Amino acid sequence: MAAPLLETRGLRVKYGNVEALHGIDLAVHAGEIVTLLGANGAGKSTTLRAISGLLRPSGGEIYFDGRPADGTPAHERVRLGIAQAPEGRRIFGTLTVQENLDLGAFTRTDRDGIAASQAWIHRLFPVLEARRAQLAGTLSGGEQQMLAIGRALMAKPRVLLLDEPSLGLAPLLVKSIFRTLRTINEEAGVTVVLVEQNARAALKLAHRAYVMEVGRIVLEGPAAELASDPKVQAAYLGGKARG
Amino acid sequence: MPNRTMTRGLGIAYAIAAAAVAAAPLALNAYWIDVLNSVGLYVLLALSLNLILGDAGLFNMGHAAFYAVGAYTSAILNTRLEIPILWTLPASALVAALFAALVARPVVHLRGDYLLVVTIGLGEIVRIALVNDVFGLTGGANGLFGISRPTIFGHRLTSRKPQEFLYLIWAFVAVTVFLFHRLEQSRFGRALNYLREDPIAAEGSGVNTARYRLLAFALGAAWAGMTGTLYAAKMTIISPESFGSWESVVIFLMVILGGAGSIPGVMLGAALVVILPELFRGFASARLLVFGLVMMVMMVFRPQGLLPYRLLRFKESDLRRAEDAP
Numbered sequence: 062m063a064a065p066l067l068e069t070r071g072l073r074v075k076y077g078n079v080e081a082l083h084g085i086d087l088a089v090h091a092g093e094i095v096t097l098l099g100a101n102g103a104g105k106s107t108t109l110r111a112i113s114g115l116l117r118p119s120g121g122e123i124y125f126d127g128r129p130a131d132g133t134p135a136h137e138r139v140r141l142g143i144a145q146a147p148e149g150r151r152i153f154g155t156l157t158v159q160e161n162l163d164l165g166a167f168t169r170t171d172r173d174g175i176a177a178s179q180a181w182i183h184r185l186f187p188v189l190e191a192r193r194a195q196l197a198g199t200l201s202g203g204e205q206q207m208l209a210i211g212r213a214l215m216a217k218p219r220v221l222l223l224d225e226p227s228l229g230l231a232p233l234l235v236k237s238i239f240r241t242l243r244t245i246n247e248e249a250g251v252t253v254v255l256v257e258q259n260a261r262a263a264l265k266l267a268h269r270a271y272v273m274e275v276g277r278i279v280l281e282g283p284a285a286e287l288a289s290d291p292k293v294q295a296a297y298l299g300g301k302a303r304g
Numbered sequence: 305m306p307n308r309t310m311t312r313g314l315g316i317a318y319a320i321a322a323a324a325v326a327a328a329p330l331a332l333n334a335y336w337i338d339v340l341n342s343v344g345l346y347v348l349l350a351l352s353l354n355l356i357l358g359d360a361g362l363f364n365m366g367h368a369a370f371y372a373v374g375a376y377t378s379a380i381l382n383t384r385l386e387i388p389i390l391w392t393l394p395a396s397a398l399v400a401a402l403f404a405a406l407v408a409r410p411v412v413h414l415r416g417d418y419l420l421v422v423t424i425g426l427g428e429i430v431r432i433a434l435v436n437d438v439f440g441l442t443g444g445a446n447g448l449f450g451i452s453r454p455t456i457f458g459h460r461l462t463s464r465k466p467q468e469f470l471y472l473i474w475a476f477v478a479v480t481v482f483l484f485h486r487l488e489q490s491r492f493g494r495a496l497n498y499l500r501e502d503p504i505a506a507e508g509s510g511v512n513t514a515r516y517r518l519l520a521f522a523l524g525a526a527w528a529g530m531t532g533t534l535y536a537a538k539m540t541i542i543s544p545e546s547f548g549s550w551e552s553v554v555i556f557l558m559v560i561l562g563g564a565g566s567i568p569g570v571m572l573g574a575a576l577v578v579i580l581p582e583l584f585r586g587f588a589s590a591r592l593l594v595f596g597l598v599m600m601v602m603m604v605f606r607p608q609g610l611l612p613y614r615l616l617r618f619k620e621s622d623l624r625r626a627e628d629a630p
């Protein structure tokens with residue numbers, strides 16, 4: 062297999078004196094959907110924030126496209142091709158849907174390319190087109206999540222980092238958003254790193270998965286394999302009876 | 305972007321205001337003309353702080369420091385090197401901007417209330433430095449005097465005709481309002497709005513937040529510095545007491561009262577804060593008390609300011625369109 066598109070080696074992050082990540086080794090290949098699973102506090106979001114540059118690691122390395130990305134500030138990583146839809150969506154409630162999407166393309170200057178990205182995002186999430194002039198704060202939770210994903214896609218990323226896109230959403234909406242994620246991956250070849258608590262949905266979508274526990278990776282493998290692993294079933298899929 | 309561009313209504317409001325200011329010398333006595341001059345200067349200060357506080361969301365309670373740096377730069381250049389006062393405008397803008405960039409660089413990442421405390425300190429340091437006659441240039445507590453009157457096309461403005469300063473100051477206001485509206489719609493303006501609303505999301509979307517914060521500080525300071533030049537030209541005497549922390553508080557108040565981030569709002573805020581205490585002169589010694597009460601009532605019932613940048617609200621048409629969506 063070719064060299065991974067995104068790789069972390071021995072990634073460590075500290076909050077004050079407390080180490081939250083004790084050396085994370087991740088390898089994500091171009092075109093993959095990879096999911097990070099784990100309980101609250103396992104360090105999934107921390108890993109994602111270190112990759113996007115919003116947190117400064119205390120040790121280890123991050124490589125993107127074969128080059129070290131550790132010294133690159135967060136806003137420059139967007140230019141490299143790493144975009145994220147952060148936890149809690151963080152959309153701009155007092156700006157319109159359109160203005161939120163415009164922010165996503167802040168690093169780009171190719172007008173035609175931006176217009177094409179926007180047309181594609183409107184096709185993926187038609188409701189964003191219908192509500193383009195509306196203030197984003199008046200959207201429903203699901204629509205806000207779509208906007209957060211759309212905003213990240215406006216940067217035309219090679220890797221899309223998603224932090225808990227299913228949080229607080231109705232099961233039907235989760236299904237619809239995950240279906241769209243697959244489309245994004247298959248149509249545009251966007252590599253996806255997905256942090257999720259909804260392990261069942263995430264394993265169904267992803268090609269490979271990592272399971273994290275208190276700042277370490279304890280298990281990794283193809284998603285289908287992990288889904289049938291009795292340990293994973295017991296811990297994350299609600300026991301054998303329902304797995 | 306519906307609410308952000310200059311609407312026709314706003315254009316008409318500006319035209320009426322401009323006509324009113326232009327015609328003011330026909331209707332008002334010299335005292336009120338001077339009040340209008342004061343309004344103009346505070347409009348400029350409030351608009352310059354609005355870039356930092358309103359657009360970028362950085363709590364700067366030391367804005368008078370940049371005003372002082374500009375005024376003193378012009379006064380020193382004029383009294384020592386005899387450079388005509390209006391020619392010192394670019395110099396005072398540049399010195400104030402560099403000073404702001406220098407002092408803001410280490411603190412600009414601080415969150416709201418912490419930055420507020422630091423900038424209060426900055427304002428005091430500058431004032432005390434001026435009182436202590438730094439570099440032997442600022443004349444200590446007495447300040448600098450003998451600043452020459454501005455000359456425009458060979459015509460010398462004098463204090464006996466305050467309407468001449470009225471036109472000078474308000475012409476500068478007009479240029480500023482035009483430029484700042486343009487700025488608001490530029491990439492720079494958008495970046496400031498994003499980072500005010502959510503710096504983490506902005507940084508995560510590719511906005512270099514540190515750089516834009518610093519630029520906002522530098523540009524706001526440059527404009528405050530040029531306002532300092534106009535002030536020095538008008539007064540011919542400047543002293544540290546004109547640039548105390550009360551000035552910073554008043555300018556801050558104008559921005560918050562009028563509606564942070566909104567150019568017409570901030571202008572209205574400046575006008576009210578200058579004019580209301582004048583109208584309350586009938587209350588004699590209680591006028592500041594009345595003024596304070598008005599401010600408190602205002603903050604309780606309309607915390608977003610008189611003319612806010614934007615209100616969060618539903619529009620019926622949005623709902624209908626969204627329901628029709630697939």
